[in-house]
Amino acid sequence: MMLRRFLQTRCDDRGGVTVFVAVCVVALIGIIGLAVDGGSKMRATERADYIAGEAARAGGQAIDPTGAINGTAIAVDPQAAAAAAQAYLNSAGATGTVSVSGNGQTLNVTVTGSYSTKFLPVVGIGSLSVTGHGKATLLHGVTAPQGN
Numbered sequence: 001m002m003l004r005r006f007l008q009t010r011c012d013d014r015g016g017v018t019v020f021v022a023v024c025v026v027a028l029i030g031i032i033g034l035a036v037d038g039g040s041k042m043r044a045t046e047r048a049d050y051i052a053g054e055a056a057r058a059g060g061q062a063i064d065p066t067g068a069i070n071g072t073a074i075a076v077d078p079q080a081a082a083a084a085a086q087a088y089l090n091s092a093g094a095t096g097t098v099s100v101s102g103n104g105q106t107l108n109v110t111v112t113g114s115y116s117t118k119f120l121p122v123v124g125i126g127s128l129s130v131t132g133h134g135k136a137t138l139l140h141g142v143t144a145p146q147g148n
Contacts, residue, residue: 037115040117047132049132055094055134056107059084059100060076064077078104085098095111096110105137105138106136107137109134112130113131114128115128
């Protein structure tokens with residue numbers, strides 16, 4: 001009798017489906033969380049790239065008038081360009097760095113920030129870092145190709 005009861009409880013699989021479903025639900029929520037937070041991080045990176053590009057364009061408008069007036073050189077005024085790009089970053093609510101190349105022809109902007117995750121805090125990831133890059137190059141004397 002005792003052996004029979006032992007074998008019945010040993011071979012009884014009641015409740016096994018519940019454990020299986022619980023594990024599958026947790027895995028499914030994890031996959032959905034990765035998809036949602038991964039996609040949102042990509043959108044945040046695209047936004048950072050957009051802001052960096054616009055800041056670089058804004059800074060690229062700060063041409064040094066001394067060389068431009070007499071036509072000897074078209075170059076960015078480094079201080080004015082950095083200030084204009086930084087002002088754009090501030091107006092967009094972003095933080096970043098601005099650098100002007102030594103010849104004053106190229107302006108580089110890097111935007112840094114973070115994305116607050118929605119699902120990943122469950123596994124201890126509360127935010128993901130986001131970086132965007134933008135570059136503006138002054139082109140002087142370049143003509144557009146003519147169509148036929």
